[in-house]
Amino acid sequence: MAMLKVTNLNKKYGQKQVLHNVSFEIPAGKILGLIGPNGAGKSTIMKTIVGLTNYSHGSISINNQPLNRHHRKALKNVGTMIETPALYDNLSGLDHLHLYNEGVTTAAEIKQIMEDTQIEKFAKRKAKKYSLGMRQRLGIAITLLNHPKLLILDEPMNGLDPQSTHDLRDLLLKLASRGISILISSHLLDELARIADSYVVINHGRVVKQAPAAEFLNSDHQLIKIETADAQQALTALQASGLDAHINDKLVELNNTAGALNAAMVALVSANVTILNVQVASADLEESLLKLLTADNQKEEIK
Numbered sequence: 138m139a140m141l142k143v144t145n146l147n148k149k150y151g152q153k154q155v156l157h158n159v160s161f162e163i164p165a166g167k168i169l170g171l172i173g174p175n176g177a178g179k180s181t182i183m184k185t186i187v188g189l190t191n192y193s194h195g196s197i198s199i200n201n202q203p204l205n206r207h208h209r210k211a212l213k214n215v216g217t218m219i220e221t222p223a224l225y226d227n228l229s230g231l232d233h234l235h236l237y238n239e240g241v242t243t244a245a246e247i248k249q250i251m252e253d254t255q256i257e258k259f260a261k262r263k264a265k266k267y268s269l270g271m272r273q274r275l276g277i278a279i280t281l282l283n284h285p286k287l288l289i290l291d292e293p294m295n296g297l298d299p300q301s302t303h304d305l306r307d308l309l310l311k312l313a314s315r316g317i318s319i320l321i322s323s324h325l326l327d328e329l330a331r332i333a334d335s336y337v338v339i340n341h342g343r344v345v346k347q348a349p350a351a352e353f354l355n356s357d358h359q360l361i362k363i364e365t366a367d368a369q370q371a372l373t374a375l376q377a378s379g380l381d382a383h384i385n386d387k388l389v390e391l392n393n394t395a396g397a398l399n400a401a402m403v404a405l406v407s408a409n410v411t412i413l414n415v416q417v418a419s420a421d422l423e424e425s426l427l428k429l430l431t432a433d434n435q436k437e438e439i440k
């Protein structure tokens with residue numbers, strides 16, 4: 138069952154249409170990464186889902202309950218952190234947790250949330266003394282109050298040091314294993330790649346692709362990476378055989394299309410190139426994303 142279902146969402150800011158028929162869904166207990174370049178519309182999608190801004194057409198449902206201007210009950214199931222959390226300077230972290238608790242989170246649960254988000258050490262300190270990382274962690278703790286079934290997190294890893302990023306990753310995986318669905322945006326694609334079950338790629342307010350994570354990391358996006366004694370000599374030999382190769386950081390690379398590996402080996406051996414190592418690797422998320430965006434932007438130009 139879909140915990141979040143977004144169907145044909147359209148949104149305008151003034152005369153400017155910023156979302157065009159955006160549709161996607163997240164099943165219970167799954168993590169969906171929302172990715173795309175600056176200004177693509179990721180924050181707008183999130184703000185629309187949590188009712189911070191209205192939409193013109195389309196529908197949103199959370200846990201099978203419709204969400205619109207007149208029906209906001211569905212938001213009871215949602216924990217949200219969009220941009221840096223707004224905190225009260227003179228209140229402590231613990232004060233914030235009590236303030237945002239709608240009476241359904243017990244003292245024992247608050248203690249558990251503080252442990253999970255590792256804020257116990259500074260929970261009694263006033264928020265004005267918090268670093269950005271501390272603010273982010275308290276923000277996540279607040280989203281966990283009131284037993285959310287869906288978390289909406291816009292760039293939650295911003296400002297976190299590597300250890301805190303690692304801890305947040307573990308926490309999100311733990312929450313998903315408890316059945317919480319998570320919509321998360323991040324420019325830290327390597328981090329996202331470690332937790333996301335699937336992705337929605339947004340460009341110019343449109344969904345370019347929605348697919349399981351595995352589909353972004355293999356299939357037609359595999360690369361053959363060849364280490365040789367002389368990359369330039371290898372490149373010349375491959376190109377002379379009609380193969381579309383390039384040099385990347387001393388390795389020659391080419392797409393792993395049918396027959397490419399065999400043809401490359403024949404070309405290199407015939408040209409007496411010394412082969413030191415050969416790998417067939419899945420392109421990483423960043424490479425896949427760049428490819429998708431380049432193709433999509435070219436389509437736009439042709440239109």
Ligand SMILES: Nc1ncnc2c1ncn2[C@@H]1O[C@H](COP(=O)(O)OP(=O)(O)OP(=O)(O)O)[C@@H](O)[C@H]1O
Pocket residue numbers: 150155173174175176177178179180181182
């Ligand atoms: N309050 C607003 N008023 C008018 N236009 C806006 C407003 N907020 C966003 N926009 C425009 O909507 C489009 C989508 O912006 P949005 O912030 O959703 O992108 P984003 O993908 O989250 O970008 P980033 O990765 O930089 O955060 C952009 O063209 C932006 O200029």
